[in-house]
Amino acid sequence: MLNYLIVFLCSMVPLVELRGAIPIAHKISLDDPSFNIYLAYLIIAIGNMIPVPFIFFFARKVLEWGKDKPIIGGFFTFCLEKGEKGGQKLTAKAGRGLFLALLLFVGIPLPGTGAWTGTLAASILDMDFKSSVFAVILGVALAGIIVTVASLLGVSILT
Template identity: 25%
Template sequence: MLNLAAALKVIAISAVPFLELRVGIPVGILSGFSPGVAVTLGVIGNALQVPLVIFMMYILRNFAQQVPFAARWLARADAAARRHHHWVHRYGWIGLVLFIVVPLPGTGLFSGAALANLMRMPALPTALAMAGGLAVSGVLVGAVATGALTVFDWL
């Protein structure tokens, strides 16, 4: 039986920027959910951010174009995106998935959305790549959390 309060807690924690899957999935496992359910709830919670983040990046870009130094920087980024458009068009979504999956500081959902915005990737492929990256990341975090919790049980 699924504990609704605990499920909503995992979803809510996973939807909080900077906590996201790294905290939500272990909390789900510690709340008694199987790793598969904890990963699913964590990915659902984290995926709630996807449309908001894409929209936020669009708003930030429009605002930045009104600020002179930011507009110059965006013009250079746009020129680079145009030069590499064939690569972005062909492999951009795979690169975005990998960028979101890598668990290093500066990577993840928000940075991936910013990168997609700078590279002028369309919203739908961006959203799908972000969701795919979240799913793969969720499985990896779940595997690490399950292994780490097993070690603590063993001690």
């Protein structure tokens, strides 16, 4: 049970997310034959998606609130400006294909391109909540497939 909790919590951590939790689950499954890797995939996907609504509805508000505060203001302003500039570039390049662009952004497992960042970008771009969440879900599924295949082929971020 503890191993499932570990991969669940790892999948919720920014930057680690599903991309780190799947290789951890594969490592656990090598050491514990009773560990059900398929159940772990489901738990990891759920854990990766739990923060999404909170990020969508509150992250931008928190950044806006903190942009003029001492100590955190500079960083919060940087995050907002970076998100808005990135969003404008993405919108200009993607045009009506913003849904697909968000899906691919979340789905290509590179550092800083997961559900957390994708959802924040969707929020800053004022995308529709339902289509944003659907794009992120599909992106998480795509990333999960890519990371699983890479893990099965022996490519790992773990030593």
